[in-house]
Amino acid sequence: MVIYLAFFALSLCFIYFYEKTQIKFFMLIGIAFPVILAALRSDVVGTDVRVYAEQLFDMAVSSNSFNDFTRMHWYSVWRYKTVSEFEIGYVILVYVCAKLHSFALLLGLTQFLTLYPISMVLDKYKKRYSGIMTIGLSIYYLLFYNMSLNMMRQWIAMAMMLLAFQYFKDGSNKYFIITFIIAILFHKTAILGLFIIMAYKFLNKKSGTVVLKTVQNTYDLKKILLLCLILIIFLLTISNKFRLSLINAFHFSEYATYIDGEVTLSLNQLVVDIPIIFLLISIWKFRKNIVDNYFYVFCIFSNIFLSQLASVMAYSSRISLYISVFKILIVPVYISSMSSKLQKYISLLGVIMFYLLYWYYTYVINGIDATVPYVFTSFK
Template sequence: MIGLLLPCVLAGARDNTIGTDVLVYGDAYLNYAQRYNSLSSFMNFDYLGGEPLFKILSYVSAHYFGQFGYYFTLEFACVLPIYATFVRRGWERYSWLGMLIYYLCFYSFSLNLLRQSIAMSIIFWSYNYIVERKPVKFCISAAIAVGFHLTAAIMLLLYPIHRMVTYVPDKDSKNFFSKIIGPYRKLMYALIILLCVALLFLYSSLLPAFIALTGRFEGQLKYLSGGISIYWPYWLTMFLPIFLLFRKYNVRCSMDEEYSFLYLMFALSIILFQMIGINSESYRISLYFMQFLILLMVKIGCTEYRTSRVILERWCTLFSLGTYYIYFFVIALFNHVYPYTSSMLGI
């Protein structure tokens, strides 16, 4: 409980200078929620868009619990689905590993990307319904995520992608979808990666069209640099985890088809993170896919023997993720969450 609640307390007690989006829209929603006397009136309040479920959560938490309760609740909505997923999968023994990876790679993002971080965590939870093959519940969960951030809509593709790349002839041969797509899963696997690479090259042209279609995210245009470049800090900090994890790709995928999907998600996150060379903000979309690194690491911990080599590789990976945290959030000041200050806590 301490591991879950302490980060929420730090989020609730932080100054409003911690996290770029806190001043962009976080404090605005807080202040207006406290001014409006009814939820229906607040729902008509329009500031930088604002998805409906985020508005509802903002109003309830800010109107009734004040500033601390507002940011505490937003953070709790991020961390709870992560931990609940480990419990549902029966992975409580390695929940410490999953939460540690979350705090290293995503906690600082959650202090800034208030809406998207909640949407990401809901998508993380909805993966349970993909594994359990409950498409209706998955779609409902994804729709809830979209109610917090529109970008979560792209994650509706997770269900068909999962069915494509985890096809098992004996188990899926009678299913119509799997019967058609399943035999070509290796081709589909490669095609999905190629489509992401194509998206990377076409992004500068597709973004204005997407903005015109949705009427949202116009501010992203000012971040376009126009060219593709390799973002070396990412590769320098993530090379070791990528190498160690993909080293046993064939062995793990032959043992359990779920690894094929988790590895694909991690690969897509690597590709899409390179959007940072085109648009300094659009790398954020890769975070939806990168969070499956948590499940990949925890699944490995739960299913493989604890040999000295496995343990060494795990701690080498965690060390590298620590350098990822230090570079991006302490040195490069991503999202402006460092140094942490809190007038409430006297820090």
């Protein structure tokens, strides 16, 4: 357990130095610590390491060619799995690392392909929000790092989707398309990012008003769009038929079993959002000063609703992760937008302490994602 916290602290120290000095070397060293920790872990750290990463790697080592590798299969639990079932981006990554005979390289690159895009996104905001990289990566480490040691393919996809979103926002269409395609090549559920980008596009329209003649009242168009989008997400959460119809419409029927069922209130999923709600209330008076305020509010409430799908099946909550990842950005933006330094420091301390307890309860006590205790690999 301690090794995680030590590596998190060392990483954040160098990230902090980078933000103060703008020396890229400090950022690279900061990123290196969690990447090395991921690379040197045993195959018992992270459930999916043994489920598919190690299996794919061993077959790639023994294969005669890439085509030969993609045709291989193995028996897993109750059925045969073939290499071709997995996204081509991850398959290529495994094959390259296997031919270099380094499983540690595979695990390390997997974390690098997750952490570096997230760092790139946060780095784009450093001039506007002080300390955004240090705070944002603190949130990533405490909420998501251990999870990323298990859900490796999806976390690469989510990180790339977050970077693609930023390119879209900046108007860099070429880089948006390239990065978004890369995300899908590692996990096809990254297509969900299109809906997030559409929501951002709707909420980023120029300010306007709507007049209802029957009551002679004027309403902010963005507020109406925000309420409509949140209502759609709410219906998606509570209506099983609505969920299944969308799954079938977009040809994701293979994932239907993950969301097929009635939703009940899951308090565990609500707890993690308590700090976000607290921050939203704290900056409410100043929300208009935040550039993407409406989009952030959409992310907060959409995540609250969609996370309740975990009551259907644990895997169902993975859908909400594509929105939940924006907490890495929302938390530092909200804290930086507070009016006084004292309020910022108290809020930051409160959030970090809360998520430190959450990290301990989730990953240490409950053993979620099977990452604690940390075990070093044995090089042969």
